[in-house]
Amino acid sequence: MPSALVTLTTDYGAGSGYPAQLKGVLLSAIPELRIVDISHGVPAYDLVAGALLLEACLPAFPLDAIHLAVVDPGVGTDRRAICVVDPEGRRLVAPDNGLLTPFLGEGARVYDLADPALVPPPRSATFHGRDLFAPVTVALALGVSPERLGPLAVDPVRLDWPVAERSGGQIRGVTLSVDSFGNLITSIREADLAGVEVRVALCDGRPARWVRTFGDGLPGELLALMGSGGRVEVAVREGSAAAHLHRWRGVEVRLLLGGSATLGAAGSPC
Numbered sequence: 001m002p003s004a005l006v007t008l009t010t011d012y013g014a015g016s017g018y019p020a021q022l023k024g025v026l027l028s029a030i031p032e033l034r035i036v037d038i039s040h041g042v043p044a045y046d047l048v049a050g051a052l053l054l055e056a057c058l059p060a061f062p063l064d065a066i067h068l069a070v071v072d073p074g075v076g077t078d079r080r081a082i083c084v085v086d087p088e089g090r091r092l093v094a095p096d097n098g099l100l101t102p103f104l105g106e107g108a109r110v111y112d113l114a115d116p117a118l119v120p121p122p123r124s125a126t127f128h129g130r131d132l133f134a135p136v137t138v139a140l141a142l143g144v145s146p147e148r149l150g151p152l153a154v155d156p157v158r159l160d161w162p163v164a165e166r167s168g169g170q171i172r173g174v175t176l177s178v179d180s181f182g183n184l185i186t187s188i189r190e191a192d193l194a195g196v197e198v199r200v201a202l203c204d205g206r207p208a209r210w211v212r213t214f215g216d217g218l219p220g221e222l223l224a225l226m227g228s229g230g231r232v233e234v235a236v237r238e239g240s241a242a243a244h245l246h247r248w249r250g251v252e253v254r255l256l257l258g259g260s261a262t263l264g265a266a267g268s269p270c
Contacts (some may be wrong), residue, residue, distance in 0.1 A: 005065040006032045008139055009054060010129065011042040012070070018129065022068070025134035030141055041180075045073040046073035047098050048161055049081055049177040049250075052123040052185055055102035056229030058090060068129075068137045069094040076125035081113040081132055083146045091140055093133050096265075114150030171196075171255040175203075175234060178248040182240025186253050188232040193255075198224075200256040203234045204245055210255070224253065 006026060012018035017041045026033055038057050047163075048073040058067060072079075072095045080096035087107035094100050104110070113119045113132070118139050122131035127161060136149060164173040165186055173188035174229040184203075201208040201224035208224040209217060217223040217237035222244060229234035234241045242248040 005036065005062060005066045006141060007036045007038050007039040007058075007061060007065060008040070008041065009050065009067070009069040010040045010071065011044045011046065011050065012040045012129070016040070018127070021127075022134050025130055025181045026138060027140075029138040033141060040266065042071050045071065046177075047071055047073075047159060050099050051101050051159060052177045052229070052231075053090075054100070058103075062128045063089050065090070066137055066140050067092045068133055069099055070129040070133055071095075071099050072097065072128065075128050078180075080153065081119070081128065081136075082156060083113060083136065083140070084156070085109045085111075085146050091146060093137050093140070095128070096153070096157050097152045098157045100156070101159040101161070104156055104158055109146070110153040110156045111146050112150040112153045115148060117186065118144060118149055151187050162187040164192040166192065169257050171257065173232065173253045175249055175251040175253060178242045182236065182242040183227065184241045184248050184251065185229065185246075186225065186232045186234065186236040190226055190230045193226070193232075196257045198255045198257060201234075202254040202256070203241075204251045210232055224255070
């Protein structure tokens with residue numbers, strides 16, 4: 001019995017015909033397949049943005065869903081194509097370029113897509129999403145086990161993205177991506193704040209009031225809060241933090257914890 005659900009995440013662009021071609025391959029093989037577009041608006045070639053989007057969205061789906069993700073600046077080169085079975089059992093099909101970094105934790109299994117009986121040679125050097133990844137997704141949806149796709153890959157590519165650092169009553173991080181509202185997603189995870197109280201946030205040296213939700217701020221106010229994807233976000237109520245700060249990646253964010261620091265008149269910790 002085919003899997004009931006496949007998700008698609010790409011940087012193809014919502015107005016392009018490329019997502020439709022992916023769906024055409026999938027539905028030609030399995031007309032009853034349900035397909036969910038997570039997004040085709042990942043910024044072109046932006047592996048970090050794509051990885052963070054998958055990290056935020058995939059936990060909402062059933063574990064038996066199959067996830068096809070294509071952000072592939074190395075398409076047509078000798079970069080590998082892989083299927084990842086993450087520690088919770090999710091199956092993901094993608095290029096081996098770091099896009100699946102959030103799902104490569106301890107216990108993940110990674111298979112090199114190499115079996116010619118199941119992995120067709122792409123007819124185009126520039127569209128492996130349609131010619132390689134979609135047919136492999138079909139095979140999985142028809143009940144093929146990931147083990148049959150090829151040998152284990154022991155060294156999948158991982159993104160070298162920043163992590164939060166805690167010292168001296170502060171947690172430091174940087175912004176990694178931006179969402180459609182202009183909210184900035186940071187390297188500070190919910191787990192980094194376990195057991196601590198945030199009193200003050202600084203974003204690019206500017207005070208950003210720590211709040212529980214957007215509505216706790218004033219219109220136009222720079223805010224910091226725990227986002228729904230499990231990472232600290234910087235936001236402007238009813239506005240765009242990216243526009244407010246005139247940039248969105250690599251902005252330093254500092255969270256001052258408990259009573260260890262206060263703000264001086266210039267917006268710097270005393």
